[in-house]
Amino acid sequence: MSPATPLVPAVVVVHGALGSARQMAPVVEALRALRQFAEVVPVELPGHGETMLATGQPFEMTALADALGEAMARAAITRPLVFGYSMGGYAALVRELRAPGTSGGVVTLGTVLHWTPAIAARAAARLDASLIREKVPAFAATLAERHQGAGGWETVLAHTARLLRRLGDAPPLTDDTLAAIHCPVHLLVGDRDDSVSLRETAHAASRLPHARASLLAHTPHPIEQVDVACIAREVSDLAQRLSSGG
Template sequence: MTTSQPLVPSVVVLHGALGSGAQMQPVVEALRAQRRYAEVLGVELPGHGHTPLAAQTAFDMRTFALALQAAIHDAGLVRPVVFGYSMGGYVALLLEHLAPGTIGGIVTLGTMLHWTPTIAAAAASRLDPHVISAKLPAYAAALAARHSGAGGWELVLTQTAAMLRELGEEPLLTNALLGSVHCPVHLLVGGRDDSVSLDDAVSAAAHLPRARASLLPDVPHPIEKVDVQLVCNEVSDLASQLISGD
């Protein structure tokens, strides 16, 4: 894509692993309330929430990146800002690598970019439906309600675990490939996030041409526990950067 940046940007909001469009609706509504964007679009990835995965389609990051690209195209958005929470940030960065110029800028929160077999195995081990049902029944019930239209929460967990293991064996965003993402990127890490470290974000930012990594004090990983106004401020900061041409 070579389309120039719109003077009034749009924003796309993308959920994380085990998430859904509905889960991110408070962020969408808060951004819309600012009345400073051409459009604010929440995207639900296939295989999550109430969006089933098409037959013979892989449950993986490439599928999700292409789904994000299709959503941006179908909505007629030009180089939007993407706020990607956790896995959503990885998806946005991967799309911009695969289709440069699709996205105007990316804000990530709690996104793990450094994957190894050991890290992936540890993350996947926490996604056992039987263990969650036995030890965290309230969480299991919430996941069941959240993913009722995507084949069931157990399937979502099983597929996510398999995807993470594959990502550990063959990362799709290496340090070298991050260099192909030329849009502005803000990598945000919560001070109470035990899933990703600021050091990892700083390391990734060093390989991105136009990026910075920032610590958000006292912010945990779960998006439900993050102040939506804080997210709005970070998105606004990047949008202002795009408008000013910095």
């Protein structure tokens, strides 16, 4: 097959918690460099980066998942392959659960798929603006620059902490609901990821009807430290398997 022949209509790239579309630019560029896809489209979820929440729009997982579907519809993208980093992978799977057939396939990286109140409380506790400002001022400065157009980084932190607690109390993805997601899914996790383990990821894959889990060597959680060429290869691999009917 010619490199110019698209295997899937498009790839949609979704950022993680506290992230933005601009943060995912290296991933988008690596995928475009393959010249394999008709389009590679980054999506910025409401309340992140330069995208404000609409009046009355809730900052919760099901609403973010629905916003992802709306972004695909506005771009006239049908059944794309979705790459979701961390929370973006969760949103992509929730969207497929709520609207089956939205995605042709989903690839996630570093996505926590098992939430309990205790897990959520620990994650939310790390999103304290005053502690971040004191302990990691460079990260605070990065967040401040990244979220200027979304109401400010402290607002994004507070919204995200509440979202995580809601995930702990009532996660939309469970062993039972994962079983209802029928598109092909590839769950990736780094061997140096301190947010999620291969064991957790493999368990989630075992609940999905058409999924596998893979461990990426020398890979931590932060997307800035991930080899984007490796991500591009994994997305390309799923696209080729979909094209061949595998």
